[in-house]
Amino acid sequence: MGVVGLREQKKLATRQALAWAALRLAVQRGLDNVHVEDIAAAAGVSPRTYNNYFASKQEAICSITVDRAELIGDALLARPAGEPLVEALAAAMLTFYQPPAELDREWVAATQLVMRSPALRGEALKAVEATERRLAQAIAQRCGLDVERDLYPLVVAAVVSGAARAGIHHWQQSGTTAEFGDVLASAIRMGLGGIGGERA
Amino acid sequence: MGVVGLREQKKLATRQALAWAALRLAVQRGLDNVHVEDIAAAAGVSPRTYNNYFASKQEAICSITVDRAELIGDALLARPAGEPLVEALAAAMLTFYQPPAELDREWVAATQLVMRSPALRGEALKAVEATERRLAQAIAQRCGLDVERDLYPLVVAAVVSGAARAGIHHWQQSGTTAEFGDVLASAIRMGLGGIGGERA
DNA sequence: AGCCATCTTGCGTGACCCGCATCTTTGCGT
DNA sequence: ACGCAAAGATGCGGGTCACGCAAGATGGCT
Numbered sequence: 001m002g003v004v005g006l007r008e009q010k011k012l013a014t015r016q017a018l019a020w021a022a023l024r025l026a027v028q029r030g031l032d033n034v035h036v037e038d039i040a041a042a043a044g045v046s047p048r049t050y051n052n053y054f055a056s057k058q059e060a061i062c063s064i065t066v067d068r069a070e071l072i073g074d075a076l077l078a079r080p081a082g083e084p085l086v087e088a089l090a091a092a093m094l095t096f097y098q099p100p101a102e103l104d105r106e107w108v109a110a111t112q113l114v115m116r117s118p119a120l121r122g123e124a125l126k127a128v129e130a131t132e133r134r135l136a137q138a139i140a141q142r143c144g145l146d147v148e149r150d151l152y153p154l155v156v157a158a159v160v161s162g163a164a165r166a167g168i169h170h171w172q173q174s175g176t177t178a179e180f181g182d183v184l185a186s187a188i189r190m191g192l193g194g195i196g197g198e199r200a
Numbered sequence: 201m202g203v204v205g206l207r208e209q210k211k212l213a214t215r216q217a218l219a220w221a222a223l224r225l226a227v228q229r230g231l232d233n234v235h236v237e238d239i240a241a242a243a244g245v246s247p248r249t250y251n252n253y254f255a256s257k258q259e260a261i262c263s264i265t266v267d268r269a270e271l272i273g274d275a276l277l278a279r280p281a282g283e284p285l286v287e288a289l290a291a292a293m294l295t296f297y298q299p300p301a302e303l304d305r306e307w308v309a310a311t312q313l314v315m316r317s318p319a320l321r322g323e324a325l326k327a328v329e330a331t332e333r334r335l336a337q338a339i340a341q342r343c344g345l346d347v348e349r350d351l352y353p354l355v356v357a358a359v360v361s362g363a364a365r366a367g368i369h370h371w372q373q374s375g376t377t378a379e380f381g382d383v384l385a386s387a388i389r390m391g392l393g394g395i396g397g398e399r400a
Numbered sequence: 401a402g403c404c405a406t407c408t409t410g411c412g413t414g415a416c417c418c419g420c421a422t423c424t425t426t427g428c429g430t
Numbered sequence: 431a432c433g434c435a436a437a438g439a440t441g442c443g444g445g446t447c448a449c450g451c452a453a454g455a456t457g458g459c460t
Contacts, residue, residue: 007426007437014439036416046440051417058322086395122258122322125329129321132362149374151383154366155390162332162358170351183351190355194394195286207406207457236447246409251448 015053015063017043022060027109031057031117058123061114065127072096072131073138085142089160090188094181096131097164112172132161156192163191215253215263217243222260227309231257231317258323261314265327272296272331273338285342289360290388292338294381296331297364312372332361356392363391 021042025034039060040050054060075095079088099107114124136157140147147153167187171180221242225234239260240250254260275295279288299307314324336357340347347353367387371380 005427010426011438032415035414047416048418048441049439052439055417057416118326121329122326125325126318126322129325151366151370151387151390154370155363155387156395158362158366159359159391162362163355166351166354166358170354174349187351187355190351191359192395195356195392205458210457211407232446235445247447248409248411248449249407252408255448257447 014043014045014049018045018050018053019060019063019067022054022057023064023110026057026061026120027106027113031113031119056123058120061120062123062127065124066130068096069127069131069134073134076135076138077142081142085139085156086189086192088142089139089156089192090185092135093160093164093188094184097168097184098181111168128161128165132157135161159191160188163187166191214243214245214249218245218250218253219260219263219267222254222257223264223310226257226261226320227306227313231313231319256323258320261320262323262327265314265324266330268296269327269331269334273334276335276338277342281342285339285356286389286392288342289339289356289392290385292335293360293364293388294384297368297384298381328361328365332357335361359391360388363387366391 018039022034022039025038025042028034034057036047036050036057039057040047043050050060054063072092075092076088079091083091114120136153137147139145139156140150140153143153145153164184164187167184170176170187171178171183176183218239222234222239225238225242228234234257236247236250236257239257240247243250250260254263272292275292276288279291283291314320336353337347339345339356340350340353343353345353364384364387367384370376370387371378371383376383
């Protein structure tokens, strides 16, 4: 029982296979040129099985981000306890949004796809919301607050998340030459610093 | 040409009729107990026409909020120029989120419906995003900045919007006895005040 | 009045989501 | 090692939906 059952391993494996297949195909061909049948085939399961895992193509694709949401809480909690909250948050967000170097191209393409296609943006925003929830929980834990009773963690999580989103949007919209990480950090500090802050 | 053509009036009318019909029916029966046919019938058009206006039931329902997004920019720009930005934003958000007194009950029910149903939350978040965009634009205008080039308006808009969302969530989650407007204002000030602020 | 652009509508198609019944695989106790 | 119960995978079928297309109706302009 200590080991995770083979059953769940397989289940998780197919789940991720489906998710990645959906993402890859969608990036290649565009969302509505890829059918459920294709995704299922790429993952080696029947179309019906696909629907046991995901209720829609969008959900399949965005489940990757949703699963990654766990990571951001861990990233925050891994920061040294003495570090100022702002810095800890900036660092955590950076590790979360900075794509792994090997996947760089693909990841950017995926992000663009997900954010441009109206059909995907809704689900993508749900993923952002999930990330926010996890973040709020981690913030509460770090500050010794209760995410159910206290408003503070929710607000901070929403602020950080929103600022980051603004930074990302701004980075990939205005053809800035600045480094992605710098823009992101700048946006987060701007958001957390309050309104009187610098207006870079 | 000065007057809006009868044609466009009618078009707008049916559009809103469809949107409100969709919302009302969804609140009454639950989203998946209401079919496109019902919505179209309630608005007095054919089902096919319904699809000329909206690509999905969710879009129909949330279009109300999207249309309302225009309002929030106007609300901000209507604030006196001397007022501190924080206060102006708080006031604008309040007028936006505070439901019209007559619609109180229905509006709360609608909000709950939209936020609970997974099928609607995605589209609802897109509406929030639209509101943010409008807000950013208004902020830029008020501060004499360029929403395309400057990061500041985007961040502030995202922060305010996020803080407000957190406040709303917190208000309707933890059975606070506090007034809605107070919680909202508190959340917004907390968000805009920066991290060092009070932790009410 | 008459014409054109635009909107509405009906029909048909393809895709999708999911309930249900069945078959296969896995985990576990003996 | 063996067999049984639980859980997952699959096939089938139904209900819904989004949308292209072409024809009909309506507003607006001269």
